[in-house]
Amino acid sequence: MANKQEFWGQKTYCLITGASKGIGRNFAIEFSRKFASNSLIVLLARSEEGLLETKNLISKANPKVKIVIHPIDLGKPDPELFLKVIQSSLENTGVKPTDFELSIIVHNVGSVGDVSEGTFKMSNVTKWQDYFTLNVFSVACLNSQFLKVFPEGSCKRRTVINVTSLAAVKPLKSMGYYCSGKAARQMFFKVLAEENPTLDVLNYSPGPVDTDMVAEVVSNTEDAEIKEMFVNLKESKNILTVDQTTKRIIDLLESGKYENGQRVDYYDE
Amino acid sequence: MANKQEFWGQKTYCLITGASKGIGRNFAIEFSRKFASNSLIVLLARSEEGLLETKNLISKANPKVKIVIHPIDLGKPDPELFLKVIQSSLENTGVKPTDFELSIIVHNVGSVGDVSEGTFKMSNVTKWQDYFTLNVFSVACLNSQFLKVFPEGSCKRRTVINVTSLAAVKPLKSMGYYCSGKAARQMFFKVLAEENPTLDVLNYSPGPVDTDMVAEVVSNTEDAEIKEMFVNLKESKNILTVDQTTKRIIDLLESGKYENGQRVDYYDE
């Protein structure tokens, strides 16, 4: 897509979900380091404490970036509220969408779902609905509101990043909600790209990264093999750090070496 | 999996969803033709009229098969009701799960969703929930109840067929709900297969088939290219008949040439 000079260093509006810890926090810090002065970064997650800590770390990394945090439960999506969150992030900092050269939305939020029951027991429809509401429907809803505020022509480039997973393409035992949710979400963003050639859409699969999510799988999975796989990854130090996966996506965005909507995995060539 | 002698000709319990018309009806008729005497076929969909017509056609194709129809809205899944539907189909015909050599569930039900809006407008969470409840969550719920009635060891072979689509692997413009729903559903059945090596799970993609669903896409899609694609398929007679795709899956089940959980498309070698 863009060449080296283009992507980083621009005046950027960047919204990141799930920015209170883990991969989302690290993306927020390292992306901010690369933004031009007066860029604006908006951080969403439930934990205000976590968001404040991310904000502090960003201020140290790049004091010239404006930061807005907004504690919100994305599992209860409300299109009106989402619109207001985005619009007020601009109004409260006295800027307009057209003030930016680049706008980015990073759909990083995610939960692993119940890994304690096999697919053959997944008969609770409310549980399905709750899982997909947070991990797919809310994501689509926020995306749609973001594109309303940043329509075609609002800035030079509009980049939509979906944090996907190996689980979107490979079935993993005990992870029925996670795998099917990631498959749906990745496909949604592929359709978005297909329909909107002027958008820049990337499905980034971060590899196995040492975060609370992996710890949760290890604690709760009903499947011994899956547990062993993650435990081995940690013990052998083959699990990635948040820094490693962040560096990979930063380089990828810089090189622009992906098709619109493409899925790129950390381990891809 | 099975060899030629094994799959067809057995005493079979077979439940098919979306059996009131289209692909589901034809599967029901042609599968029944191949079942041993006293097999039982259970047909679900909303239209009682449609189910009765399918029942009539099955009676002509194989008078030795017992037929149960049950009009039901699968968009309002209820695990208790699903269990009762399956159990009563056995009780009312005086049989037990262990009376059968083969049990089959065909998850054929499907809807195309709203194709009149692009993904960037898909912010209505209730619409998402309704679509996924019918096309994914209800399917998982019914599947789980089916496997409760037919647990491991209840019959020689248990076959789970999911009717998937090209849309599960290829993004199609204006079909955001359909593509993401099919991707989620196909992945769910892959996880099921991964977790349960004693099940026989097939993701069958029927190719483009001349049914009401295709007519609905042609009438309602907001995308001119997608409309043209389907119109051309029809005009050039390259669209498949229900008989063609049914023959393909019958041969596939007979040959057993697929891995557990594999996706097989009509056009695959």
Ligand SMILES: NC(=O)c1ccc[n+]([C@@H]2O[C@H](COP(=O)([O-])OP(=O)(O)OC[C@H]3O[C@@H](n4cnc5c(N)ncnc54)[C@H](OP(=O)(O)O)[C@@H]3O)[C@@H](O)[C@H]2O)c1
């Ligand atoms: N770690 C891996 O190995 C791995 C591999 C592949 C893909 N991924 C994906 O990477 C993304 C980030 O995962 P991670 O490993 O960094 O996990 P994590 O440490 O558990 O972080 C998840 C983030 O999502 C937020 N979140 C969860 N539920 C939320 C809700 N209801 N409302 C708002 N925010 C919510 C959390 O914040 P609050 O709790 O403060 O709300 C947190 O900021 C996910 O999409 C995950 O699927 C991770």
Ligand SMILES: NC(=O)c1ccc[n+]([C@@H]2O[C@H](COP(=O)([O-])OP(=O)(O)OC[C@H]3O[C@@H](n4cnc5c(N)ncnc54)[C@H](OP(=O)(O)O)[C@@H]3O)[C@@H](O)[C@H]2O)c1
């Ligand atoms: N036609 C194609 O080109 C094509 C291609 C790939 C995959 N497929 C898949 O093949 C399957 C069958 O599609 P088709 O083309 O035969 O479509 P169709 O003619 O529209 O048949 C759909 C079936 O699903 C039933 N159904 C729909 N909503 C329902 C509900 N709420 N509750 C219960 N039953 C419901 C319908 O019955 P009632 O209306 O009576 O309820 C009907 O029996 C679907 O999964 C579809 O996605 C089709």
